[in-house]
Amino acid sequence: MDDTREKIELLCMAAELVLESGGETYRVEETVLRMAQGFGLERVGVAALPTSIFVEVDGTTRIRRISRRGTDTTRLAAVNDVSRGVARGEMDAAQAREALERIASAPGVPQGVLILAYGLAAAAFSLLFGGSAATFAVTFAIGMLVQAIQPIFSHVEMGALFANFAGGVLTALCAQGVAHLFDYGSVNAAIVGGIMPLLTGLLMTTAARDTMYGDLVSGVARAVEALLLATAVALGVFVGLKLYALIGGVLL
Amino acid sequence: MIREFIMSALGAFGGTVGFSIMINAPRRIILPASLTALLGYMVYEIMTKALGHSAIFAYFLSTVIITLLCEVEARVMRKPATIFLLSALVPLVPGYNFYCAMLALVENNGGEAAAAMLVAVQGVAAIAVGAAVTSCVFRVLTTRKRLAAK
Numbered sequence: 001m002d003d004t005r006e007k008i009e010l011l012c013m014a015a016e017l018v019l020e021s022g023g024e025t026y027r028v029e030e031t032v033l034r035m036a037q038g039f040g041l042e043r044v045g046v047a048a049l050p051t052s053i054f055v056e057v058d059g060t061t062r063i064r065r066i067s068r069r070g071t072d073t074t075r076l077a078a079v080n081d082v083s084r085g086v087a088r089g090e091m092d093a094a095q096a097r098e099a100l101e102r103i104a105s106a107p108g109v110p111q112g113v114l115i116l117a118y119g120l121a122a123a124a125f126s127l128l129f130g131g132s133a134a135t136f137a138v139t140f141a142i143g144m145l146v147q148a149i150q151p152i153f154s155h156v157e158m159g160a161l162f163a164n165f166a167g168g169v170l171t172a173l174c175a176q177g178v179a180h181l182f183d184y185g186s187v188n189a190a191i192v193g194g195i196m197p198l199l200t201g202l203l204m205t206t207a208a209r210d211t212m213y214g215d216l217v218s219g220v221a222r223a224v225e226a227l228l229l230a231t232a233v234a235l236g237v238f239v240g241l242k243l244y245a246l247i248g249g250v251l252l
Numbered sequence: 253m254i255r256e257f258i259m260s261a262l263g264a265f266g267g268t269v270g271f272s273i274m275i276n277a278p279r280r281i282i283l284p285a286s287l288t289a290l291l292g293y294m295v296y297e298i299m300t301k302a303l304g305h306s307a308i309f310a311y312f313l314s315t316v317i318i319t320l321l322c323e324v325e326a327r328v329m330r331k332p333a334t335i336f337l338l339s340a341l342v343p344l345v346p347g348y349n350f351y352c353a354m355l356a357l358v359e360n361n362g363g364e365a366a367a368a369m370l371v372a373v374q375g376v377a378a379i380a381v382g383a384a385v386t387s388c389v390f391r392v393l394t395t396r397k398r399l400a401a402k
Contacts, residue, residue, distance in 0.1 A: 071276075080332050109274065124264075125267040128263040188355070195347060199347045203338075203342070209387070209388075234350060234353070245358070
């Protein structure tokens with residue numbers, strides 16, 4: 001029996017990691033079922049939502065609440081490898097635990113790298129909307145600034161919403177302000193580039209996939225979350241532009 | 253025109269590399285995913301700017317092409333297709349229309365804001381549906397092949 005408990009814990013751990021890293025709902029359920037099969041567990045029930053997981057094996061149930069949701073594709077790929085290893089019988093419970101714990105405790109991308117990556121992404125995207133080399137440089141700086149303030153919101157309740165809002169305000173204010181100091185080309189390109197990395201949730205690929213696979217509740221929940229986050233960015237830009245106009249700047 | 257295309261290509265590639273690093277993409281997939289993004293975005297650019305197709309159709313077709321390439325890359329590199337898609341679709345996010353809508357709102361121009369927002373929402377729908385349908389169809393076709401081979 002203890003053996004079964006240990007294995008259920010592992011199923012939950014894997015499911016939690018997939019959900020926290022931005023995996024689709026069917027992927028969570030697939031991961032659990034695949035691992036359960038490898039462990040030789042029978043009569044396994046699993047249901048996942050973007051915010052919670054229920055795993056039941058032979059009368060023992062585990063429920064987990066997921067509060068952190070982000071995207072980390074290295075983790076997704078790593079958990080996927082573990083679940084396939086278990087399914088093929090190449091990994092026993094102890095090895096699986098070790099591997100999952102290693103994945104869970106692996107540090108994410110360091111903030112310094114994130115700042116540079118955000119700068120690069122924002123600056124490059126500004127080129128898509130008619131930016132010049134000067135726009136690239138300005139947007140790079142704005143992007144770095146936006147990412148630099150993100151940790152402030154990581155411990156706040158509803159932090160993602162505030163972070164997106166603040167990102168929008170900051171991008172709009174900086175892009176307009178710098179344009180006032182010197183002409184760096186397209187202000188619009190700088191603002192859109194600056195907010196593009198925050199808007200990527202809008203792709204809604206995960207929401208659409210969930211819906212296609214019949215996970216209707218997950219699909220709707222994810223779509224609503226994406227819209228809410230994008231609205232926060234849009235509102236931020238709106239407030240930033242308004243503020244700039246109020247303090248006497250001319251919108252360029 | 254050519255200059256514009258070159259700038260877009262650089263932008264789509266660089267932007268995808270930057271975003272891939274942000275979501276901690278495995279190092280080996282960053283280059284293929286970014287090249288896929290570049291190609292997909294070029295399809296979008298050529299369709300809208302050179303051939304004069306509507307934005308919605310261009311979003312849909314380039315999403316289908318990106319998704320197909322991602323599914324193939326995923327099979328070759330033995331990684332979930334999702335992790336390629338999460339990176340490669342990023343340049344297609346209709347951020348510009350979204351921003352235009354906000355700008356129009358600030359300038360108290362509701363009609364223009366609604367029009368821009370409609371394009372953005374249609375773009376989002378075209379991308380989401382395009383990616384989901386393509387990968388579902390791809391999955392069904394490839395699984396059937398495997399079953400038949402057994």
